[in-house]
Amino acid sequence: GFGTEDIQYDTSKGTLSALTAVGTDGKVWTASYTPSSGIESANNTIRVNLAGVLDAQGNAGAGSASSGNFSIDTKPPEVTVTISDSSLSAGETATVTFTFRESVTGFGAEDIQYDTSKGTLSALTAVGTDGKVWTATYTPSSGIESADNTIRVNLAGVLDAQGNAGTGSASSGNFSIDTKPPEVTVTISDSHLSAGETATVTFTFRESVTGFGTEDIQYDTSKGTLSALTAVGTDGKVWTATYTPQPNTESATNTIRVNLAGVLDAQGNAGTGSASSGNFSIDTKPPEVTVTISDSHLSAGETATVTFTFRE
Structure with a gap:
């Protein structure tokens, strides 16, 4: 009378395969438990409801029996990216903080994506020793005017303590850069x-x-x-x-x-x-003229040329 219908567990957190009898004496069965993806749970058990189980003498079971507690962590690493200043101008810098929800390994500058033509990010500095938080300093480039900017983390190479690999990416909120001087x-x-x-x-x-x-x-x-x-x-x-x-x-x-x-x-x-x-x-200079005469001593029979020379 023992079957999967007698087994109780949280099906939202994992699934149990069909039972396999070990030997022929009807005493031992096994099944494979597969946790669901994206689960983080510290308290889990698998229980047997004994009410429908009979021994060879026809005695019916009573109550239930439970496995010991086990934890599940199939949730990939997640990070929150924040920037201390959302409007950067010339001479300013901002602190970028990368906060993971759990300790991780494999996180480095190579996982951070941003437009390097608009600014530079310093080396990462770990905050504490638990492998959860890092900071870096962002310095905008000079002569930049940009309303739409983000700093993103590619999580593919980041692992948590259970070996779960990150997926996708996480982004900071938008920030603006204006280091362009007035023109x-x-x-x-x-x-x-x-x-x-x-x-x-x-x-x-x-x-x-x-x-x-x-x-x-x-x-x-x-x-x-x-x-x-x-x-x-x-x-x-x-x-x-x-x-x-x-x-x-x-x-x-x-x-x-x-x-x-x-x-x-x-x-x-x-x-x-x-x-x-x-x-x-x-x-705005008015016209000016120079008047010259070719002969300043005229006698009978002579003529003279008079020249009128304007400067423009």
């Missing part, structure tokens, strides 16, 4: 200025900035003057000013430049170098 385009509305004319100079930044003022603008004040700046819109990207050339000026080579050193973007990146408008010419 500006300077344009002038008229590249040939004459007397009575003015030009609008437009300063267009690629992102919102602070710290931009007339003190950052460089030009030859002996040839013209620039009005106060006027913000265009409220996003801190565009300003205009009116350029008025000086009278009696003739100059073929002129630019208006911005010194970016004191200009900051929203991430605190400081500008570097300068940006210049295209060349423009100034001619």
